Amino acid sequence: MADLHNQAITRGVGLSNPDSVPPPKPKRNKYALACALLACMSSILLGYDTGVMSGAMIYIQRDLKINDVQKEILVGTINVYSLLGSAIAGRTCDWIGRRYTIAMAGVIFFAGAILMAFATNYAFLMFGRFVAGLGVGYALMIAPVYSAEISPRSIRGFITSFTEVFINFGVLLGYVSNYFFAKLATNLGWRFMMGIGAIPSVMLFVGGLIMPESPRWLMMHGRVGEASRILEKTSETLQEARERLADIKQAAGIPEDNHDEVVEVPNHQAGGRGAWREMFIHPTRAVLHITIAGIGLCFFQQASGIDSVVMYSPTIFEKAGITSDNGKLLATISVGVTKTIFILVSTFNIDKFGRRILLLTSTGGLVCSLLGLAIGLTVIDQHPTEKLTGAVAVCFFCVLSSVATFSMGMGPVAWVYSSEIFPLRLRALGSGLAAAMNRLVSGVILMTFISLYKAITIGGAFFLFAGIAFVAFVFFFTLLPETQGRGLEEMEEMFGTFFNWRSTVRELEERKKLKAEEGKRNDLA
Numbered sequence: 001m002a003d004l005h006n007q008a009i010t011r012g013v014g015l016s017n018p019d020s021v022p023p024p025k026p027k028r029n030k031y032a033l034a035c036a037l038l039a040c041m042s043s044i045l046l047g048y049d050t051g052v053m054s055g056a057m058i059y060i061q062r063d064l065k066i067n068d069v070q071k072e073i074l075v076g077t078i079n080v081y082s083l084l085g086s087a088i089a090g091r092t093c094d095w096i097g098r099r100y101t102i103a104m105a106g107v108i109f110f111a112g113a114i115l116m117a118f119a120t121n122y123a124f125l126m127f128g129r130f131v132a133g134l135g136v137g138y139a140l141m142i143a144p145v146y147s148a149e150i151s152p153r154s155i156r157g158f159i160t161s162f163t164e165v166f167i168n169f170g171v172l173l174g175y176v177s178n179y180f181f182a183k184l185a186t187n188l189g190w191r192f193m194m195g196i197g198a199i200p201s202v203m204l205f206v207g208g209l210i211m212p213e214s215p216r217w218l219m220m221h222g223r224v225g226e227a228s229r230i231l232e233k234t235s236e237t238l239q240e241a242r243e244r245l246a247d248i249k250q251a252a253g254i255p256e257d258n259h260d261e262v263v264e265v266p267n268h269q270a271g272g273r274g275a276w277r278e279m280f281i282h283p284t285r286a287v288l289h290i291t292i293a294g295i296g297l298c299f300f301q302q303a304s305g306i307d308s309v310v311m312y313s314p315t316i317f318e319k320a321g322i323t324s325d326n327g328k329l330l331a332t333i334s335v336g337v338t339k340t341i342f343i344l345v346s347t348f349n350i351d352k353f354g355r356r357i358l359l360l361t362s363t364g365g366l367v368c369s370l371l372g373l374a375i376g377l378t379v380i381d382q383h384p385t386e387k388l389t390g391a392v393a394v395c396f397f398c399v400l401s402s403v404a405t406f407s408m409g410m411g412p413v414a415w416v417y418s419s420e421i422f423p424l425r426l427r428a429l430g431s432g433l434a435a436a437m438n439r440l441v442s443g444v445i446l447m448t449f450i451s452l453y454k455a456i457t458i459g460g461a462f463f464l465f466a467g468i469a470f471v472a473f474v475f476f477f478t479l480l481p482e483t484q485g486r487g488l489e490e491m492e493e494m495f496g497t498f499f500n501w502r503s504t505v506r507e508l509e510e511r512k513k514l515k516a517e518e519g520k521r522n523d524l525a
Contacts, residue, residue, distance in 0.1 A: 029152055032234040033159060036147040038207035039102055040162035042139030044200045045109045047170020048177075049078060049136060051336060052193045054311050055178025055329055059190040064122050072447045074126065075311055078133040079443030083436035085137020090432025092138070098146040098217050101138060103208025109135030110201040117195030128194075135201070141435040144419035145427060149214040152236045153244075153487055157350035160419055161343075161412035168343045168407060170200075171310060172336030179329045215244075216424055216488075219252045225261035247487055251424040275429040286496035287426070293479050293495070294418040294430055298438035300472035301414040304366060305465030306406045307442045308449045309373075309399060310335065315450075316377070316399060316458070322392075331396070338400045342407040354484035355413050356476075362409020363473040369405055370466035373398035378459030410472075414438070420483055421491045 053075055061071055085108075093101040112132025119125035144163045151159040174193075181192045215227035215234070228245055235241035246256050254263055279291055309316070317331045346358060376394035422430035453461040481494050 029155070029234060029236055032151055032155075035150050035211050035234070036159040036162055038204075038211050039098075039146040039150075040143045040166045041200065041207060042102055042105050042143045042204050043163045043166040044170035044173070045105070045132075045139050045197065045204070046082070046136045047167035047172075048174045048197050048200065049132065049170075050167075050307065050311055051171035051174020051332075052177050052197065053078075053174070054314055054332060055175065055182065056190040056193040058314065059182070059186050059193075060125070063187045063190065064125070066122055068450050070122060072450050074122075074129065076443045076445070076447030077126070078129050078136060079307075079439040079446060081130050081133025082137035082140060083439040083443070085134035086141040086432050086435035086439060087137070088134075088432075089138040089141040089435075090428045090430075093142055093145065093217070094220075094428045098142060098149070098214040099208050099211050101142045101208075102146065102211070103205050105135050105138035105142065106201040106204030106206075106208060107135075108132075108138060110198045110205070111135075113195055113197040113201065117191045117198075119191075132197070137435065137439060139204070140439065141432045144415040145431045146214055148416070148419040148488065149216045149427075150212075150230075150234050152234065152240060153485065154236065155351055156420065156488075157355065157416050157484065158347060160416040161347045161350050163415040164407070164412035165340075165343050165347055167411070168336070168339040172333070172340050175329070175333045175336040179333060182326075182329060216248055216251075216427075219248045219254065220424065222254075222263045223261075224249070224254065224263055244487070247490075248424065275426050279426055279429065284496070286492050287423070289479070289495040290421050290423075290426075290492065291430065294421055294434045295437050296475055297414050297480065298418055298434040299441055300468070300475060301410050302438050302441040302445065304363075304406075304410070304469040304472055305370065305445060305462065306366075306402065306410070308445055308461070308465070309402050310339075311446055312449055313399060316373075316395065335399060335403055339403045339407045339411075342404040343411060346408045346412050350412060350416065351484065354482050355417055356480060356482045358409040359413045359417075359476050359480065360409075360473065362405050362407075362411075362413070363469060363476060365405030365408075366402060366410065367466055367469045367473065369398050369402040370462050370469055373402060374459045374462035374466060376459075377462065378457065381457055381459055417480070417483065420488055421495070423492050424488070 057071060057075060060066065060074070066074070089101055089105075092104070096104075109132055112128050112130075112135055115128030115131055116125055117128075119128055140163075143166075144160050147160040147162065148156055177193050177196055181189045181196075183189070184192060212230050212233070213226070215230045218224075218227040218230070227248065228241070231241040231244050231248075232238065235244060249256050279287060283291065313332045313335050314329070317327070322331055346362075350358060373395060376391045376398060379391045380388055380395070418434040419427070419431050449461065452464075456464070483491060483494065486494065
């Protein structure tokens with residue numbers, strides 16, 4: 001028994017069964033990875049729209065004769081619309097399931113892309129943006145939730161971070177689409193740019209119909225047999241599948257010794273009932289901490305101004321002295337390539353180094369990059385008649401380093417972290433609100449960026465974003481504990497001790513050791 005106890009301690013705090021044998025070396029579960037890839041494909045929709053609009057706006061402005069205020073509104077409102085989609089999707093995916101919500105996101109965005117492509121005036125185009133925004137909101141909320149719930153714990157970060165991978169891939173596709181369709185007539189090029197977005201939405205719809213349902217959603221609805229079979233397919237070992245099943249049963253309020261195919265779930269656990277009350281009216285200390293951490297992380301991810309760097313990169317490059325359409329579009333492609341490379345670096349290391357170290361390193365790098373960009377743009381602004389090659393090079397480098405540092409941590413970790421920390425009964429609502437906050441802040445920044453830089457200069461705008469990024473660093477360091485290697489059903493135990501994350505981790509270790517000792521005594525009895 002002593003050997004069994006030592007094995008349990010060796011396995012760490014992620015255990016629910018102290019007598020389990022040590023797990024094999026983590027490996028990639030191909031079935032779980034394929035399911036997650038299909039789900040995360042939904043985030044291509046946001047990435048493509050973000051990337052393509054940055055270049056299409058040049059030609060939309062010329063064709064439809066819109067002013068700067070209309071341009072700001074057109075660029076930013078999709079994020080406001082998507083926060084509505086994210087908020088609705090939280091309830092929808094508790095009602096009809098995760099996979100059908102993914103299929104619904106594809107249908108909605110398809111309709112929006114077609115409407116935008118055939119828009120004949122500004123109002124028509126805005127209506128298409130509204131429909132597409134709802135689809136983006138659905139996709140952003142459901143992709144990380146489904147990925148987190150389907151994944152083995154050892155590679156959950158790797159799989160869930162594909163949300164950000166596909167956002168970046170979509171941005172790159174949008175930039176490439178801009179470059180090629182810019183060669184068409186002005187009134188046709190931007191329509192093709194917008195309409196091509198319908199293609200990934202069709203693939204998303206088909207994927208939503210063929211992928212398995214989330215085992216945690218099935219358990220919330222009492223479908224234990226189906227959940228068990230999916231867990232066996234998506235776990236690395238049969239032992240892990242049994243442990244995950246036991247943890248999910250406990251979270252759903254189902255007795256562990258109940259082996260029926262279909263069971264009745266307690267009303268307070270089923271379908272996310274009472275989630276609003278538990279999160280905002282009578283939250284426990286742990287739930288309050290989780291809510292602040294999850295929603296705050298998604299707030300700061302966008303408040304640092306990264307979308308203004310990506311969406312308005314042609315404007316930034318123009319301010320930096322790159323004036324030709326071809327030159328600006330080629331420069332934006334380099335932004336997309338940089339984002340894609342660094343998000344892949346992060347994806348393959350998030351389960352190795354953990355969430356905190358990537359997040360803090362990324363945020364610190366972003367602060368420095370935004371400061372450099374602000375200084376470079378300020379110098380150029382103050383010498384408008386001079387050709388300052390050095391300052392232009394600094395601006396170009398800092399744009400690339402901004403998207404690189406963001407993509408290596410803040411980008412993927414926000415989706416991974418916010419999708420895994422909420423308890424099962426609160427996960428859909430919590431993740432939906434986090435995604436809605438993310439889109440709201442992005443929309444506000446994009447709809448005010450031109451007005452902001454006209455009021456305080458473009459350099460001043462990025463000084464402001466650098467300051468916000470510094471506040472974000474302090475927030476992350478203070479309130480976000482490490483979640484690497486923890487089971488989804490164990491997350492609540494890690495929260496509740498504000499401003500003392502080290503103590504929280506130590507207390508969790510002690511509780512797990514006591515639980516292992518208790519299990520040992522029960523076995524002897």
